[in-house]
Amino acid sequence: MLKIGIVGCGAIGSQICKSIDADSDDIQIYAVYDHNIDFVYALKEKLKHMKPEFLTIEEMVEHVDLVVESASQKSVSKIIPPALKAGCDVMIMSIGALADSDFREYIYGLARNYNCRIYLPSGSITGIDGLKSAMSGEIYSVTLTTKKPPSGLTGAPYILENEIDLESIESETLIFEGNAAKAVESFPANVNVAATLSIAGIGFERTTVRIVADPHISRNIHEIEVEGEFGKFITRTENIPSPTNPKTSYLASLSAIATLKKIVSPLQIGT
Ligand SMILES: NC(=O)C1=CN([C@@H]2O[C@H](COP(=O)(O)OP(=O)(O)OC[C@H]3O[C@@H](n4cnc5c(N)ncnc54)[C@H](OP(=O)(O)O)[C@@H]3O)[C@@H](O)[C@H]2O)C=CC1
Numbered sequence: 001m002l003k004i005g006i007v008g009c010g011a012i013g014s015q016i017c018k019s020i021d022a023d024s025d026d027i028q029i030y031a032v033y034d035h036n037i038d039f040v041y042a043l044k045e046k047l048k049h050m051k052p053e054f055l056t057i058e059e060m061v062e063h064v065d066l067v068v069e070s071a072s073q074k075s076v077s078k079i080i081p082p083a084l085k086a087g088c089d090v091m092i093m094s095i096g097a098l099a100d101s102d103f104r105e106y107i108y109g110l111a112r113n114y115n116c117r118i119y120l121p122s123g124s125i126t127g128i129d130g131l132k133s134a135m136s137g138e139i140y141s142v143t144l145t146t147k148k149p150p151s152g153l154t155g156a157p158y159i160l161e162n163e164i165d166l167e168s169i170e171s172e173t174l175i176f177e178g179n180a181a182k183a184v185e186s187f188p189a190n191v192n193v194a195a196t197l198s199i200a201g202i203g204f205e206r207t208t209v210r211i212v213a214d215p216h217i218s219r220n221i222h223e224i225e226v227e228g229e230f231g232k233f234i235t236r237t238e239n240i241p242s243p244t245n246p247k248t249s250y251l252a253s254l255s256a257i258a259t260l261k262k263i264v265s266p267l268q269i270g271t
């Protein structure tokens with residue numbers, strides 16, 4: 001039985017709990033934590049089989065095998081180092097926090113020293129399997145084009161700093177183009193997938209990101225184009241947003257659940 005603790009009980013954390021509660025004999029939600037205490041109690045009430053404890057990160061690492069971060073980029077530095085130092089594996093959803101190369105190397109070092117694993121789910125994109133395979137040869141370019149309804153970009157630092165009036169956008173508009181390092185810093189709650197692509201592929205400096213606001217779409221669309229020695233692939237994922245957080249696609253939660261199930265399965269499929 002894999003005992004897990006979840007920090008962050010919003011769209012992704014709640015969906016993980018509900019799905020594991022409904023359908024897993026091999027995984028136990030042992031503990032949950034969110035700084036919105038009401039969210040935690042509301043979630044606990046919805047679970048039919050499991051009765052997770054409400055524990056802080058310092059408390060939960062004493063009991064669980066794996067800690068899931070589904071909170072925010074800022075929370076990652078508070079959650080992941082103590083979990084690894086306590087010998088827990090970790091799964092990170094706010095992958096943009098790993099754009100900081102010093103922090104990234106620090107947690108890779110902790111994982112090596114404490115013999116732990118760091119899981120980074122594919123999230124709301126498709127094509128990570130192909131990119132990982134292609135990385136065994138030379139890659140020439142990786143481009144992510146993310147298209148969201150303007151409302152899905154509200155509150156992003158780049159939007160605020162550049163005083164972009166999202167409500168006045170009437171047609172498909174390119175809002176940002178740059179490398180993944182800058183994209184993740186500018187849109188921390190929108191393009192964690194750019195960080196996932198960078199880590200799986202050619203890095204934050206060489207991965208290109210385009211962010212488009214389109215008032216005529218209701219889905220979060222991620223298009224990925226990879227060119228390399230192998231040839232070229234293109235993926236396009238049209239994501240239904242999570243009902244409780246339109247910035248987050250439902251597939252991101254499903255990907256976290258699939259990663260947990262993969263950990264406890266004897267069958268490892270895909271690259
Ligand atoms: N890898 C991927 O493909 C994807 C990653 N994400 C990322 O995953 C993370 C979770 O997403 P989602 O579930 O939609 O987010 P939500 O905002 O729906 O839920 C996150 C919850 O965690 C809480 N929280 C934030 N910081 C802390 C902290 N330090 N300690 C305890 N609780 C905290 C939040 O509270 P409050 O809001 O009050 O701070 C909120 O209740 C986000 O960072 C998001 O950007 C999202 C989609 C795809």
Ligand SMILES: O=C([O-])CC(=O)C(=O)O
Binds near residue numbers: 123124191220248249
């Ligand atoms: O869920 C999505 O569509 C993508 C997202 O928010 C992220 O990568 O942070």
